[in-house]
Amino acid sequence: FDVEKPDKRAVLNALRERGLVLKTGKGFNYTAVASGLLFLGKNPSTRFPQCRILMDAYSGVEPDPNPRDQLTLSGPAPHIVERAVDFVAANTRHPIRVAGINRIKLDEYPSEVIREAIVNAIAHRDYEDASRTIYLKVFFDRAEVLSPGNLLPPLTIAKLNRGNYEPCSRNPMLAQYLTHMSLMEQRGSGIRRMQSIMVDHGLEPPEYSFKDGYFRVLLKGPADKVDRLKVPSSVGIS
Numbered sequence: 001f002d003v004e005k006p007d008k009r010a011v012l013n014a015l016r017e018r019g020l021v022l023k024t025g026k027g028f029n030y031t032a033v034a035s036g037l038l039f040l041g042k043n044p045s046t047r048f049p050q051c052r053i054l055m056d057a058y059s060g061v062e063p064d065p066n067p068r069d070q071l072t073l074s075g076p077a078p079h080i081v082e083r084a085v086d087f088v089a090a091n092t093r094h095p096i097r098v099a100g101i102n103r104i105k106l107d108e109y110p111s112e113v114i115r116e117a118i119v120n121a122i123a124h125r126d127y128e129d130a131s132r133t134i135y136l137k138v139f140f141d142r143a144e145v146l147s148p149g150n151l152l153p154p155l156t157i158a159k160l161n162r163g164n165y166e167p168c169s170r171n172p173m174l175a176q177y178l179t180h181m182s183l184m185e186q187r188g189s190g191i192r193r194m195q196s197i198m199v200d201h202g203l204e205p206p207e208y209s210f211k212d213g214y215f216r217v218l219l220k221g222p223a224d225k226v227d228r229l230k231v232p233s234s235v236g237i238s
Contacts, residue, residue, distance in 0.1 A: 043074050050130045050148070053080055053118070057091035057138040077122050077178070084118045084136055085111050091138045092221070099231045106229050108221055109143055110197045113206070116190050117217045121147035123175045124215075132213060141223035146214040160208045163192050202230035 023029065044051040057069040069091050073080040092108035121134045126149025135146040151157070152168050159165040169175040195205040198219070207218040222228045 042076070044076075050127060050133050053084055053121075053134045053136055055084065055087050055136040055138075057087070059140065061139050061141050063137070077174075081115060081118050081122070085114050087136065088114045088138055088143060092143075093226060095226050095229060097229075097231050104231055106201075106231065108226070108229070109203075109219055110201050110232070113194045113197050113201075113219060114143070116194050117145040117206070117219070119178055120190060120217075121145050123178050124170050125149050126170065129213070135214075140221075142221050143219040145217040145219075147217075148214060150210045150215055157208050157210060160191055163195065165191075197232075200230070200232050202228045 051074065053073040055069075055071045055073065056063070056067040058064060059068050069087070071083075071087055073083055075083075088109060089107060089111065094105050094107060097104045097106055118134075118136070125134060125147040126132075129148045132148035134148070135144070137144045137146070149170065151160070152170050155165055155168050191206075198205050203222065204220045207220070209216045209218065
């Protein structure tokens with residue numbers, strides 16, 4: 001059957017209403033704003049070099065000159081989020097658990113937590129700092145997501161660790177569109193959800209810190225005690 005193509009004017013108006021493009025004249029004269037390039041551009045880093053994610057995976061617990069895997073991501077934000085999740089999955093272990101009559105392959109780190117950490121980094125980083133980019137580092141005993149810029153007042157590291165805070169965004173337009181794409185919420189529930197999922201997985205809650213211009217999310221893994229990993233309660237056993 002034939003699928004009717006969306007009306008060009010309607011699409012452009014929808015993008016304008018969401019703050020991704022600006023109308024610059026009569027007819028179909030529109031130009032993408034920075035947030036529009038981040039979400040719609042094939043390679044936003046050609047215009048904004050800081051719109052990349054640098055990813056390294058190490059065999060040990062410290063950085064070394066020869067990572068076992070490396071990748072630099074640049075592209076539409078939703079695309080690079082999933083590629084970052086895939087990078088972690090490809091460079092971590094996946095033990096098998098027997099639950100009832102089922103064999104379940106676990107992830108070393110819950111994919112939902114990795115996704116949330118990357119989405120938060122994209123949404124809340126300081127884009128005015130063109131000298132830094134987002135880093136994702138995978139070690140034997142942990143994963144780290146480093147995002148340029150500190151928290152905006154009145155948010156503090158202590159409040160995040162306690163789970164006692166109200167949402168605050170440096171880039172509300174990005175947060176709004178990530179919410180529109182069902183990649184995040186703007187109600188501050190993501191941090192609490194990450195904590196719950198990590199504990200349900202048999203791991204410690206995320207830890208947060210700020211150093212050398214980067215906000216860091218630390219996810220401690222099982223290291224050599226991979227038997228700590230649990231079948232999440234959300235997985236049904238039949």
